Amino acid sequence: MVDLSADIELSKQPARVSAILAFARSNIFFVIAATVVAIFVLSAVFAPLVAPHPPLDQDMAAFMSPPLTENHLLGTDSFGRDLLSRTIYGARYALAIGFGAVLIGAMGGLIVGMAAGLSGGVTEWALMRFIDALLALPSLIMAIAFISILGQGVDKVILAVGVALIGPFSRTVRADVLQIKAQAFVEAAGLMGVKRLAIIWRHILPNVIFPLAVQATIRVSYAVLVSSGLSFLGIGVAPPTPDWGLMIAEGRSFVSFAPWIAGVPGTALAILLIALSIVGDGVREHFDPKLRKQG
């Protein structure tokens, strides 16, 4: 990925390429993690092309065959379904749920946090107590509660995990709003006679959105984890969907003699979570003005 884009730009902007290469050299873990995430995303998008078998096809000749057997690189599960293919398709669900939920959570958090930070007084108090109530329960428990209301399904899981994330997002947004509201440039705009809505739109929102975007990257991995947890508990995505959490749950009974059934999706989940966390941290370190000292 990185090399490819570098090759294309090499002829046009050598200075820029060398800057990118310098960045890559000094942030080697970030580059590796970004590449891993990119591989997951690409295989999720092109799952039908990449996966050797359809995810639901049963190979009657190979039940619970271990990895590296013929035709099944990572083995099969108790129904004779190819684990590699299922894991690749599973990346679709994991990423869709992760990004979708974070999008909902960030949007909701932005709205609630902005409202709380800008309103002040009783409204702010009421909103923050509501958020405190949300935060009092762990996101997983929250999501379980929502699922029990909404029912099962991928879209429901996205919604449930997303809503559960609104609490933490709105806290950070409100803190940012309060800090920016006190800055001199906001007062200066007011003195110039700029209308309140315009001040919010032009001066406050842009300064809140950037840190929020950084927050969002960090929380994607958490959303993936929560959604897998839901599936593992059997209340998220319904079988036979190739969801990682569900696959791990299915493999649980066979862990003593066929550990790969739970191990393959488990490893995929672990690798994706670690890679997402490193990417999130890298993005934060690079863009967060609080960590980056002004020259």
Add this chain to the structure above:
Amino acid sequence: MTTAPIFRLLDVQKAYEVRAKGGSLFTRAKRRLRALDGVRLSLGPGESLAIVGESGSGKTTLLRVLLGLTQPTDGRALFREKDIGDLAGTDRDRFCREVAMIYQDARGSLNPRMSVLDLVAEPLDHHKLCAKAERRDRVTALLTRVGLAPEMMSRYVSALSGGQLRRVAIARALASEPSVLVADEAVSGLDVSTQAQILQLLRDLQREMGLSLLFITHDLGVAAYLCDRIAVMYLGRVVEAGATREVLKAPAHPYTRALLNASPRFFAPISDPLPGEVPSPIDLPPGCRFAGRCVRAQSDCHTREPALTPASPTRAFACLHPLPFSEPSAH
């Protein structure tokens, strides 16, 4: 001056209710903190006035009253003969356009997510002072006027030095074609040569464009260089006011004298400083506020509060036992 003043403060008082120290949470008596107490000032067109004082003197509260950010608890703050707090409609728009503010914290007063072009153009856009097509040219002209290269337009705040930031802030203030510049410690925290550049720029702008200038500072040298008139504040009151040169040459109020002595001057011995520190403005004792630190204080200073009274057309002070000062020489 016969022309109507732009700003006029009539016995402005600003008091805050504070909870005093000591006592339990519920029994604490509320006390009054008088940040401003009977301040009388006026600023005419083309005039330059320095407000000088140490921390706790009420300079900042005065500024907030002038800008309409806070309402006086008593007295009136007028802009072109109308109460600043009640301005509405076209009066309000006019106030916003005519009064431009330069902040002490230049970096904080500029939105870090906006380019210099957008920052300087914001007042132009807001007050609809030029067509979209002219926007860039106007900003170029403004930047050139404050001594910045037009190439700076695409930069962001984080890429500017302290001196450049002040210049951008000044360009932005000038963009709305104001009649008054209000500056709060606009040159503090800069290197001496940068400070000199900014002071020179401000004085040139003030003289060439006929702006009124209200400059808040703690530095008497800055006040003397920039402003024709000076008002020295102590604990929420103006203790001495008048033509800067005359006041600094022969101050009548002992506090002005002390400030003058404390300012570093080449090869002068370090003065015997003023004893103690500025007392808390909560529940002040009767009499002159400065009496506790004043070397000339006599018994009546602790009982009678001196009012700011004019001693000559160009001088006024609030002191019962002023220092001898010469009558101004006729020009």
Add this chain to the structure above:
Amino acid sequence: MKPMDLGAARASTSLPAALGQRIEPTPESKPLLKIEELSLSRGESLILDNVTFSLRRGGTLGLLGESGAGKSTIALTLIGLLRTPEVGLSGTIELDGAGNVTEAGEDAWLKLRGRRVAMIFQDASAALNPCFTIGRQLMTPLRRVMGLSRSAARARAIELLESVGLNDTPSRLSAYPHQLSGGMQQRVMIAIALSSNPDLLLADEPTSALDVTIQAQIIRLILEETRRRSASCIFVLHDLALASQCCDDIVVLYGGQVMETGPSRIVLEAPMHPYTAALKGCVLEFDTEELRPLPSGAPSFASKTPGCRFAPRCPRALEKCAANKPPLADVHGRKLACWNPLT
């Protein structure tokens, strides 16, 4: 700098007369602090370039210049706080004739820092730990460095606080820094710095965060206390007028190079270096009509820059200024590094 020159200059002027009587220097006395060709590099940049000056016992010296001149760097080097692997240090720092300490290990520095050399920081509110009482912050060095018992340390702490002008001292010991005003905090900082009877006090812009009347109090206090203990003091300042009031000698720095140094009366009365003159031209006095600011610019710290670092901004720069670095030479009672000085 030859101590003899200093003695002669002082005898003839009796200044700075800030505090009246001063200890007359014995001309042949060895300098308390001798810095020779001190250079400090960090990566590709040379932050200090061959800085040389000395300070006699009981004397006060001002390091002057704009931000980035290396004033604070010198102060931090003198207290051994810039000893990280990426910092390259060369040259000599000799305190009281006791060998060069630039190469010395941390052990040697521990014997100096806080004992023989102490520092007063610019921002007392940041330098004092908000979690501990004044008494604890003052008594810890007394007990650990001076080896006093608890009660002796307490008595000494009260004595020190009284000497820096705090009243009601026993109760102040249990106060936290935030309960004191900025001026009071700076007084406590001074008390802590004086607690070990140091030979050399470093004051890094000790008053820039304070009001002018408090500034006068604090500067007087530092001068009085150092004189009483016949200690020396190095002030890091940006205000030339203030330097003329409180420093016997000054060192004018630009971009880590010494531009001009000598007795303050001589250097500041009639500056010969264009930079010193330009700085003086920026000082506002109450009758200043015209300012003559320098053009904008910041010094380059690239170690390869061959010439005078001030040359790009210098109104009197010659061609050779950018090519060759002028040596620090004795001229008219001072030392000067300039190819084209003012006369």
